Amino acid sequence: MKALVYHGPRELIWEDAPDVTLGPKDVKIAVKAVGICGSDVHGYLGLTGRRTPPMIMGHEFSGVVESIGEKVTLWNAGDRVTVQPAQFCGTCDFCKAGQTNLCGNKRFYGAMDCNGAMAEYIAVPEHLLYRLPDNVPFDAGSMIEAAAVAYRGVKNAGDLTGRHVLVIGAGTIGQLVVSIARLRGAKRIYISDLSDARLATAVKMGADVTLNPQTMDIRKVVMDATEGKGVDIAIEAVGVTPSAKQSIELLRTGGTAVWIGNSAKFVEVPMQEIVTRELRIRGTYIYSHDEFGEVLEMVNSGGISFDPIISLRAKMSEGARWFAQLADSPGELIKIVLIPE
Known part of the structure; x- marks a missing residue:
């Protein structure tokens, strides 16, 4: 063959x-x-x-x-x-x-x-x-x-009904996370990526708000939309330090970050922020x-x-x-x- x-x-x-x-x-x-x-x-x-x-x-x-x-x-x-x-x-x-x-x-x-x-x-x-x-x-x-990778990640985020959900990374998995999060009742879906073309595709998949860190103050956009609280759930689909940090920095106190991304073996994150704001960080695998x-x-x-x-x-x-x-x-x-x- x-x-x-x-x-x-x-x-x-x-x-x-x-x-x-x-x-x-x-x-x-x-x-x-x-x-x-x-x-x-x-x-x-x-x-x-x-x-x-x-x-x-x-x-x-x-x-x-x-x-x-x-x-x-x-x-x-x-x-x-x-x-x-x-x-x-x-x-x-x-x-x-x-x-x-x-x-x-x-x-x-x-x-x-x-x-x-x-x-x-x-x-x-x-x-x-x-x-x-x-x-x-x-x-x-x-x-x-x-x-299926995206589906398990969304399931591991818990109940999305009425929630503000941030998806980080608009590659294949991030796009599918958007679609499945919409099916599971998310109130408002934000997606962050460095490519405007991919962000435009994410709108077709069900995203409400697109965020490009290179061209806008994404923290201001998210905080303005959530009355200064941050998103309820962040789903990271890249797997590198900047995106892992973003999943924490834009999360409300007591919120949940689910990490699907699996690129870097190690990432650097603000541990004190995780501890003092009682953030939940959950991995999800295939x-x-x-x-x-x-x-x-x-x-x-x-x-x-x-x-x-x-x-x-x-x-x-x-x-x-x-x-x-x-x-x-x-x-x-x-x-x-x-x-x-």
């Missing part, structure tokens, strides 16, 4: 790769759409240590069942599917409690040395598959994973297997639309070009979905 193989920093080659091996409970999938995640771009640049060359990236994907292992009972050739890509053990305490995202034995497709879906085919255990409804296109099917399915239902019912944020559909064989573009000069690009020839 052909695959987009990562050989090291800035080295992606569309080349022949060994065909996937099908275990007795595995399903072979012909990949129809795979998204380029921000973490993939960081891996492409060699910044994270989470991509071990040579390997195949890609954890946001959908496709069609090509063939099944001899013990597979739930799927047949021709089924349209999307895949929850965190392979969990099912036997540890976290898995038994439904917190499969915290499984210490999990492997993640498209990360470390576990080959992903930027290829013609991928084989995965049958229990990781979800049926993709006929009315959900493959490119939307590849977006379920990112939406999603549980069940939450992935919940998001698929939301998409199927029309609650979430990906149209504003899918910037481009490109051939998988041309993936190296688009990785370089996202790394060096993304411009207005938010999500690029790679499709087969």
Whole structure:
């Protein structure tokens, strides 16, 4: 088969790769759409240590069942599917409690040395598959994973009804946080980013107020709108010191900050402010297997639309070009979905 193989920093080659091996409970999938995640771009640049060359990236994907292992009972050739890509053990305490995202034995497709879906085919255990409804296109099917990350982050913020919510970062995850926060009853949604183009897209996703720290006094805007109190909830979707600080500085006393961003290993924050104002800081990590399915239902019912944020559909064989573009000069690009020839 052909695959987009990562050989090291800035080295992606569309080349022949060994065909996937099908275990007795595995399903072979012909990949129809795979998204380029921000973490993939960081891996492409060699910044994270989470991509071990040579390997195949890609954890946001959908496709069609090509063939099944001899013990597979739930799927047949021709089924349209999307895949929850965190392979969990099912036997540890976290898995038994439904917190499969915290499984210490999990492997993640498209990360470390576990080959992903930027290829013609991928084989995965049958229990990781979800049926993709006929009315959900493959490119939307590849977006379920990112939406699930955003969904868990919003859930971990608690009840949003009537709340002022700040979203920091207008990349794919931040955009989807806006959409889901709107669905969950937020009163007013603010979003902060350095790109006016991305901020304009966020309005289409449901944001009320856009904030660009480079061109305005965002603290004044937020405080004027909240009677000097600050937002009730801040959801950080970048993962660096400036955005982490922003999630604290614009938060009301007793408020909650949820951190989804996972870029920097360490950030510097005002600890005394956290302590003296009794702020809550909560981390959130990917999603549980069940939450992935919940998001698929939301998409199927029309609650979430990906149209504003899918910037481009490109051939998988041309993936190296688009990785370089996202790394060096993304411009207005938010999500690029790679499709087969």
